[in-house]
Amino acid sequence: MDFIASGKGDTTENCDPNSLSNGTSKSAVDKQNTDSEKTLVEAPAESAACTSESAEDSLVCEIPEQVEFTVVFNKVKHDITFAYDATVSELKAHLERICGVPQSAQKLIIKGMARDNMTLRKAGVVKGGKVMLVGSKMDDILAVKSAPKELTEEKSSSQTNKEPLCMQKNHRKVLDKGIPPDVMPGIKGVKEPLPPIPLSGMLNKHGGKVRLTFKPEQDQLWVGTKERTEKLAMTSIKSITSEPIKDHEEYHIMGLQLGTTEASRYWVYWVPAQYVEAIKDAVLGVWQFF
Numbered sequence: 001m002d003f004i005a006s007g008k009g010d011t012t013e014n015c016d017p018n019s020l021s022n023g024t025s026k027s028a029v030d031k032q033n034t035d036s037e038k039t040l041v042e043a044p045a046e047s048a049a050c051t052s053e054s055a056e057d058s059l060v061c062e063i064p065e066q067v068e069f070t071v072v073f074n075k076v077k078h079d080i081t082f083a084y085d086a087t088v089s090e091l092k093a094h095l096e097r098i099c100g101v102p103q104s105a106q107k108l109i110i111k112g113m114a115r116d117n118m119t120l121r122k123a124g125v126v127k128g129g130k131v132m133l134v135g136s137k138m139d140d141i142l143a144v145k146s147a148p149k150e151l152t153e154e155k156s157s158s159q160t161n162k163e164p165l166c167m168q169k170n171h172r173k174v175l176d177k178g179i180p181p182d183v184m185p186g187i188k189g190v191k192e193p194l195p196p197i198p199l200s201g202m203l204n205k206h207g208g209k210v211r212l213t214f215k216p217e218q219d220q221l222w223v224g225t226k227e228r229t230e231k232l233a234m235t236s237i238k239s240i241t242s243e244p245i246k247d248h249e250e251y252h253i254m255g256l257q258l259g260t261t262e263a264s265r266y267w268v269y270w271v272p273a274q275y276v277e278a279i280k281d282a283v284l285g286v287w288q289f290f
Contacts, residue, residue, distance in 0.1 A: 069125055073099045073133040074219075080131075088123055089116040101135040107285055108133060109216050132217045135285065136235050165243045165253045174207055174269050175245060175253075182209075186250030186272035194278045198224070203269040210268055214282050221283060223256075223266065232258070234283050241265070242276050252276050256283075 064083040071078045078098055082091055092103040108114040109132035111124035125131065165171050183201035198213040204225065213222040213229075221237065223230045241255040250273050255265040271279070 067120060067125055067127055069127065069129045069131055071095060071099075071131045071133050073101070073135075082120060084121050084125075085119045087116065088114045088118050088120065091120060092116070095133060099133060099135075100137045101133065102137075105285055106133060106135040107216065113216070134216055134219045134234070164246060165241075165255075166245045170205070171253060171267070171269070174203055174205060174267075177203075177207060179248065179251070180209070180270055183251075183270045184272050186248075186270075187274040188244075188250040190274040191277050192274040194275060194282060198222075199272070199275060199279075202271055205267045205269075212268070212279070214279075216282065221256075232256075237283050240280050240283060242271070242280075244273060245270070249273065254279070 064085060066081050067084040068079070068081045071080050073095075078095075080091075080094075082094065088108060089103070092106045092108065095101065095106065096103045108123075110129075114123040166175055180201050180203060184199060194214055198211045200209075200211040202210045202212070204210045208225050208227075211222075211224040213224065215222060215231075219234050221232045221234055223232060236258060237256050238259075239257040241257070242252045245251050245253060251269075252271045252273055254268045254271045254276065256268070258264045258266055
């Protein structure tokens, strides 16, 4: 019998029923598919393990060290838990919501005045420790800013009057006595922080000796004379006026505005010039409107 060839020809494809058109055997393709499926099944498990491990590491990193301490404001205590390496500025923002004192009007006393860029750790906050908050609420600040009309007019009048304070008659009677022998040395053109001791040896309008003691932890300024000591709340001092004394610019005349008129100013003479700005900052903070 004659052999009849297929119309497609006598090819390997026709001879081997398991072969494909590209010459690859069916068993080889099946093996490739099986390997691919195995890879697809195993890969997610490995990825999931990595994701789980990464999430766990991230969870540990996201929990900063905390410190518990007490903030005292107007004799009210607030228990605070805060990140130990957060800045003083961040703590102030937190306290603004709790105490109602604007961040810009806050002064925090930890170990002295705490600077905004310091961390709580570097500022000296310790577990169970105490932080003093000094400042005024927004209502009090607005009340000071909206000063009575007579005070505004008086200030405008004094600005119009170009005569220096040291040349005015009511001040000359004190200044003409000369520099007090026991006043602290003054330095012209220098700004220094307040010393750890009271400022002493100055004079009041009666020519009596005056001593200024700053108590930031109590939000008070103590004005002491031979007869008595007045404990003034710093928030009761509306503004501070100061001018250098002619021919003795290392000293200033300083007026503490305790009310709404000129008569309510408490005048202090022979204030060392290097401490003038520190006095204003300690009493008025950063929210000075006058």
